[in-house]
Amino acid sequence: MDAVLKSLSVRAPEAADKRSDAPRPVRLAERPTRQEAEAAVRTLLRWAGDDPDREGLLETPQRVVKAYEQIFGGYRQDADAILDRVFEEVEGYSDIVLVRDIPFHSHCEHHMVPFMGHAHIAYYPRRGVVGLSKLARVVDTFARRLQTQETMTAQIAEVIDSVLHPRGVAVMVEAEHLCMAMRGVQKSGVSTITTQFTGVFKQDPTEQVRFLTLVRDRR
């Protein structure tokens, strides 16, 4: 397996080199051609028991590969770069910034079946703030890869922590895994919650309570 893997960094090399605490880059397999990917879809269609040459399936391999470009587009995005722009003119604002209910769709790395839900992200700015949409873009960058919910939660917290150096980061992800609903154990409506805290959120339980209260407060 190692022979076909080539270590490619998904973040810009300059961004990764700047920081000694840079996370381990994702190891990406050398990319097959689009034709090879489409042929693989034809094989799966035949394996599932259908005929890839019937009219309704003729363009399906191209459509699937095009869809994969989007739903796995996170491998070609750099989460560090998304957080590059900081707005410092915020009149000294340094209290909590919480963006909640960010919807996402991801795919579990075990079955390549979707899991979806919401992410809630908070941080205490130290030197300026980032555009709110950028936090949602960070979620998408990691969601659009093969994931476990735990890894995705940790990656979101880590990149915000290491790029912005805030006083603390809190991330909560709530999701339903279709690999548990439509196959295997077949339990629908099960929700999995993961959290990751850094800085003051990690050190101070009252900060965790504040975060959880703000996430849950629906008034």
Ligand SMILES: Nc1nc2c(ncn2[C@@H]2O[C@H](COP(=O)(O)OP(=O)(O)OP(=O)(O)O)[C@@H](O)[C@H]2O)c(=O)[nH]1
């Ligand atoms: N911790 C964690 N587990 C996950 C996630 N997504 C899927 N899984 C689980 O990954 C496990 C894979 O278990 P295996 O026994 O290797 O595979 P399996 O035979 O398909 O398991 P079943 O789903 O129980 O049928 C299952 O228990 C899934 O529920 C995730 O994001 N985090």
Ligand SMILES: [Zn+2]
């Ligand atoms: Zn799964």
